[in-house]
Amino acid sequence: MIAVHFFASIREALGVEHKTFDLPKDVETVEQLITFLAQQHGGTWSEILGKGSVMVAVNHEMAERSARLQAGDEVAFFPPVTGG
Amino acid sequence: MIAVHFFASIREALGVEHKTFDLPKDVETVEQLITFLAQQHGGTWSEILGKGSVMVAVNHEMAERSARLQAGDEVAFFPPVTGG
């Protein structure tokens, strides 16, 4: 299983807060996860998640798109942070 | 008249808090004021007030020993400040 969370403007643009599903065999990186999600949900997802400004966290740590994934991971996509 | 104040360790070393007196004609600068005070009170005063670390204020503004004085001025001698 893999859990994917979406926050703030990304959540609103996709209309989804989180998804949990079996990690497909050919999804080994965050980049491949984005491709997989876009295949499932259409080009809008690829456009939204593909933006360079979108930040990625894997297991609560900031991560690159090349970061490797494994079953049990929690992945999150969100826009640049604006707290404080 | 001129008013001279001494603070903190300078006050304690001299045993005087302040003095008010007619400004002598030949005292035109802070340096000359120190010489005049030393003539009146002895070498200890010259030693204490002559130290490079002693700070001088004229009319509540930090001043150099070359600062010019006139009747009505308020002069103060004190050690480096240690507030805060």
Add this chain to the structure above:
Amino acid sequence: MKISIQQDDFDIAEESRLLRESNSNTGAIVTFSGLVRDLDNERKVESLILEHYPGMTESSLEKIIAQAQGRWSILDVTVIHRIGELQAGEQIVFVAVASLHRGEAFSACEFIMDFLKTRAPFWKKCLDENGESWVEAKSTDEDASARW
């Protein structure tokens, strides 16, 4: 060390007292309070809605504080960040650092705020006279954290 993510307002007097009493050798306390401004880009702000990423928020703040502790000698730290809807004038965030000397407390407090602004997963939505919109990240905040 205290990290709290909460909806409720906080009392900076109480927080400062706790920090001050945690170590009798504290000589300096620097605090930062962030407030909801009533004007942003010349628009009248009614309120902000603060969203965060539970779990990651706490761990990212712990990491930022650990980095600060690695750079400066710090006696204690408090970080409080509010979430939910906040009206103009309300407190959003509080960071306080206690140390022996003032230079370390100033640097550590500003460091923590600069990294909170760019690394901690919080997002603000602004409600103003034009409706609602997500606040955009500022490049000046990225610059502020890059200089450390």
Add this chain to the structure above:
Amino acid sequence: MKISIQQDDFDIAEESRLLRESNSNTGAIVTFSGLVRDLDNERKVESLILEHYPGMTESSLEKIIAQAQGRWSILDVTVIHRIGELQAGEQIVFVAVASLHRGEAFSACEFIMDFLKTRAPFWKKCLDENGESWVEAKSTDEDASARW
């Protein structure tokens, strides 16, 4: 702007509230509190006696604040300094700066403290287990104000 030289203790919550309410567009408040440490050079401190130069103290603080206002956009400033005898753990000094953005508030608050330490006519006498002695000025304080 508020400058106060006083024997009585001060309430940082009340001071922060006044500062916060003085301008509805304040986005950032940075405060510094200085406390009497209970150890200095490994000696147990019982109390400090704070002496100052009435008149010059106020005008030197006004000048320091005016310099800060010339360098940064500041909405309001509070400086409180206590005099007389203070026990270990007591508050000595409080400097708070309100501004639109945090960078200015951090810089102005630290600037005011650095110059207060080296330009405002206050002197501390320390009472400890060895008797009483005047606190010596530190070269690190002179360095801190020289960097601005």
